[in-house]
Amino acid sequence: MRSSNKHEIIESMKKRPHLFILGAGATKATIPNGDKNGRQSPVMDNFLQEIGLSDLLKEVILETQSNNVEAIYSELVENPKYINVVTEIENGIVSHYQQMELPDSPALYDYLILSLRKKDCIATFNWDPLLIQAYNRVNKITSDLPEMLFLHNCVEVGLCEDCKRFAPFHNKICPECGKAYKMPRLMFPTKNKNYSQDIFIQDQWRVLDYFLQNACIITIWGYSAPDSDLDAKDMMLKAFSKTFRKLDQIEIIDIADKDILANKWEPFVQETNYHLNIHRSLLDTLISEFPRRSIEGYTKRYVEGWWGNSTLTLKECMSFSKLRQLFEPLILNEKNNNYNVI
Template structure:
C-alpha cells in the first residue's frame, strides 16, 4: 500500500466488515438462569448430568464399565451394547422431555441481553440442547428484528426439520412454514464419544461447516461458558485450524467464565496466540465488550484500539427489571440504526 491513508482504510474495512462471533457452552445457560428457570428448574453440565437432572433411574439395573458420571461417556458405552439400545433411546427421549420443561423467567436474562446486544451480521453458535436461547430471541425480536444468527452445534430441542422439504424451523410448529407438511423431527442430540460423526446428521454437519467458515472471518471471538471438553477434541482441533488459517493480528478473543484466568488462558492458548495475545477474560457478560458497546462491539473495539480514542460509550449494558426498561435502554442505538448510523455513542 502506498500511503498511510490507504493502510488506515484497509484496517478500517478489514475489522468493521467482519462479525462478532459467540460460542456458548453449558456455563452460558447456567449464567442465564443462575437461580433456576421460571419454575425453579436448574441446568447442569455434562458431569453429574443424570444426578442433577434426576434421571439416574434410567440406569437402574444397567451394568456399565465406566466409572465416569459424564453423560457422554455413559451414552457412549450404552451405544456399544446392543441389549441396551432401548435404554439409549429412553435416555435420549427423557433428555428431550427434561429440557422441554425449561421456561425463561419473566424478567430479562443474560440470553436476552446477549441477543439484543448483537446484530444480524453477528453469530451465536451454541453447544446447548435447551431452547432458552430461542425463547430469548422470540422475546427481544419485539424490540428489533436486526438480531444475530443462531446456530446449534449439538442440535437443540427447539429446532425442527421438516421430513418432506427439510426446512429448518421451530419444533413447536404444527405445520412446516414452507411446504405445509405436519411431520417434523429434531436433529440428533447425542453422539458416542469415540465416533462423534457430525456428518451423519445433515443439520449438524451444516452447522459445523458454517462455524468453521465463519470463525475464519470473525473480528471478535467470544467464548462464553464453554469448557472445551476432551469429548469434543476433534471438533476443537477443526475450530483451531479454521481460526488460525487467516491473519488474526488485528482481532480480539474474549473468554467469559468463572474459572481461574490461568486455566482459561491455558485451555484456549492455541486460539489466543494467532491474535498476538489480544485476549480478555471476564466472569460476566456485562463486563465484556458488548457490555460496554451493546450492538456496537466491533465498532467500539476498532475505535478504541485503532483510532486513538480514550473515551467511553455513553450507552452500556445494565440489568433491567423488565423488558420495558431494556427497550428504553437500547432505544438510542436502534434509533440510530434506522437512520443508517452505526457509530459508537
C-alpha cells in the same frame, strides 16, 4: 502506515462479525436459580441424577466409575443389550429440555442477543430452547438480530425432511409442503462425535466455519473445549487459522481458573498475537461496554487509538420496557444507517 491504508483497514474491520460460542456454562449463568419453574440446566457430572434419570441405571453394570454422562452414555451405546436404556435416557433428556422456560424478566440471553446485530453470530453447543425463547422476546424490540447456530442440535429446532427447511419446532407445520416438522436428532454425549451425522448439524458447522474465518472478535462463554471433544476444537482451530488475525480479539467468559482457561485456548490466542481478555460475567465484556457496537467500539479504541468511553453501556433491566428504553437510542440511529459509538 499510510492514512488511506489505515482508513481502509478500519472500515473493513467494522464490517466484520462478532462471534459468540456458548457452552453449558452460558445457560447456567443465564438461569443461575433455575428456569421459570425451577428446572435446572445440568452439567456433565451427575447429569442423570440432576434430571431424574439415575434410576435407569439400577440394573446396569458399568465398567466406568465416573458420574460423567458422556462416560456412561458412551459405554451404554456400545453394548447392544442396553439399547432400551439408551432410548429411555435419550427420551428423558429431550423431555427435560423441552420443558425449560426462561424467567419472565430479562435474562442474560436477552441481553446477549439484543447486543449483537444481523452480521454477528451466536453458536451454541447446548440443547436447551432458551436461546430461541430469548430471540423471540427481543425480536419485538428489533429484527436486526444475530444469526444462531446449534452445533449439537436443539430441542426447539424443527426440520422438514422434504424441503430441507429449518424453523422453530413449535411452528409444527412446514409452510412450503404442509408436512409436520421433525426434531433433528440431538448429538448425544458420545466420545466419538460425528459432525456429519445429519444435514442439520452439517449445515450448522458449515456456517460456523464462515464466521470463524471472518470474525473480528470471538467470545467463548462457558465452553471448556473438553478433551473428549477434540474434533470440535480441531475443526474450529482449522477454520480460525485460515485468516490473518493479529488485530483480532479473543474473550473468554468463565468462572474457572484463568491460567487453565488461557492454556486451553492458547492455540487460538496465539493467532491473535495474544489479544486475550478473560471475564467472569457477560456484563464485563465488549458487548457490555459497546452493545450493538462491539466491533465499532473495539476498532475505535484499539485501532484508531480512541481514549473515550461509551455513554450507553449494558446494565440489568427489571422489565422488557426498560430494556427497550435502554437500546432505543442505538436502534434509532441504525435506522439512519448510523452505527457510531455513542
